[in-house]
Amino acid sequence: MALSPNVRGGLAMAAGMACFTFNDATVKYVGEEMNMGQVMLIRSVIATILILAVAWQRGMLIPLRRALHKMTILRVIGEVVGTVTFLVALVHVPLPLASAILQALPLVVTLGAALLFGEPVGWRRWLAITIGLAGVLIIVRPADGALSPYVLMIVVTVIFAALRDLATRKVPRAIPVLMISALTSVGVGIAGAAMIVPLGGWSSLSLRNLGLLTLAACCVMAAYQFLIIAMREGEISFVAPFRYMSLLWAILLGFLIFGDLPDLPMVVGSLIVIGSGLYTLYRERVSSRLKPAATVTASTSPEVA
Numbered sequence: 252m253a254l255s256p257n258v259r260g261g262l263a264m265a266a267g268m269a270c271f272t273f274n275d276a277t278v279k280y281v282g283e284e285m286n287m288g289q290v291m292l293i294r295s296v297i298a299t300i301l302i303l304a305v306a307w308q309r310g311m312l313i314p315l316r317r318a319l320h321k322m323t324i325l326r327v328i329g330e331v332v333g334t335v336t337f338l339v340a341l342v343h344v345p346l347p348l349a350s351a352i353l354q355a356l357p358l359v360v361t362l363g364a365a366l367l368f369g370e371p372v373g374w375r376r377w378l379a380i381t382i383g384l385a386g387v388l389i390i391v392r393p394a395d396g397a398l399s400p401y402v403l404m405i406v407v408t409v410i411f412a413a414l415r416d417l418a419t420r421k422v423p424r425a426i427p428v429l430m431i432s433a434l435t436s437v438g439v440g441i442a443g444a445a446m447i448v449p450l451g452g453w454s455s456l457s458l459r460n461l462g463l464l465t466l467a468a469c470c471v472m473a474a475y476q477f478l479i480i481a482m483r484e485g486e487i488s489f490v491a492p493f494r495y496m497s498l499l500w501a502i503l504l505g506f507l508i509f510g511d512l513p514d515l516p517m518v519v520g521s522l523i524v525i526g527s528g529l530y531t532l533y534r535e536r537v538s539s540r541l542k543p544a545a546t547v548t549a550s551t552s553p554e555v556a
Contacts (some may be wrong), residue, residue: 255312257457260437260485264493267477274470275346276508281460281467281477282342285451289465290442299436305472308384311427318344318430322421326431327438331416334439335446336364345511350501350523351390352405356496357528358383359413362475376534379527386523391490432475491532519556 254262269364282290306312341349358380372380391402447453481490486546498521505511513521 257485257489258489260481260483261476261485261493262370264481264490265403265496267474267481268494268497269475269500270474271496272346272350272468274505275341275476275501276466276504277463277467278338279341279346280292280409280508281463282338285456285460286452287338287342288443288446288448288453289451289453289456292440293443293461294464294468295436295440295443297439297465298471299433301468301472302436306427306429306433309388309429311429313427313430318426319428320423320436322418322423323426325432325436326415326418327421329411329413329418330435331438331442335409335413335442336404336411337408340401340408343401344405346505346509347502347511347513348390348402348424348500348517349405350498351513351517351524352387353409353412354495354498354521354524354528355383355387356409356412356416357491358524358531359409360416361531363413363417364420372536376531379530379534383524383527383531384480386520386527389520389523390517393519397510408420428475428479492529495528498525 268444276295278290293417303312337349361372361376362380364370391406415498419431481493502513
């Protein structure tokens with residue numbers, strides 16, 4: 252029996268979230284043995300080659316001067332800072348905890364769209380945003396009276412990832428998506444190269460870690476293909492909630508690979524954040540807004556390459 256467009260879109264979104272989370276888990280695993288700046292550089296080189304190859308095959312390469320729009324540059328800045336803070340913190344923060352904090356991204360994007368772009372947000376959604384951010388405070392609660400600086404770095408990741416997504420909305424449609432991804436990948440690679448010496452210098456690269464970083468780059472590429480399918484096949488209001496499956500993948504991989512399990516406050520805070528996000532989506536659907544600000548991003552990872 253043929254699947255409906257919404258079901259196909261939902262399945263594609265779920266698959267995309269799985270690929271993003273596999274990427275995060277792989278990078279976290281390799282980052283425990285290697286300099287994170289080195290990890291970023293190597294993975295970005297691989298990803299850039301893959302992206303440019305696909306863009307060339309699809310005829311999406313354009314002159315650099317046309318791609319360097321001010322909003323493209325702002326998007327790259329948001330992505331680079333978000334990726335640096337996320338990957339540096341990811342080595343020290345359990346994968347489920349990092350993923351739980353990132354679930355607040357749609358709420359922060361909605362908040363930013365209201366404050367920066369003047370988009371109308373009713374009192375119900377303001378209340379949902381406030382409750383959702385309170386859920387984040389439950390997730391990042393200080394342990395023994397001290398808040399981990401690495402947890403704070405994940406919060407910074409959310410802020411800059413929201414900046415990325417808000418800038419994305421203003422990027423001219425004439426600039427191909429793959430060209431934007433390639434520029435972002437180069438930016439992340441440059442940031443990684445700059446971090447290598449401060450983080451301890453270059454270390455030997457085993458074939459196993461090279462293979463894992465290649466796998467991570469392929470996961471990101473596959474994730475974006477799934478997200479394109481999701482956005483084209485189904486209604487945004489239907490497929491967007493499937494993005495929250497990334498937390499389930501993070502809990503599963505965090506336990507299987509790293510032996511991490513969420514505690515009760517993290518579970519409670521996550522449910523509050525996800526519930527607030529879903530309610531925000533519902534209110535935007537009621538308002539007949541086909542492209543809500545909360546669904547500008549379809550991933551929980553700040554990375555695009």
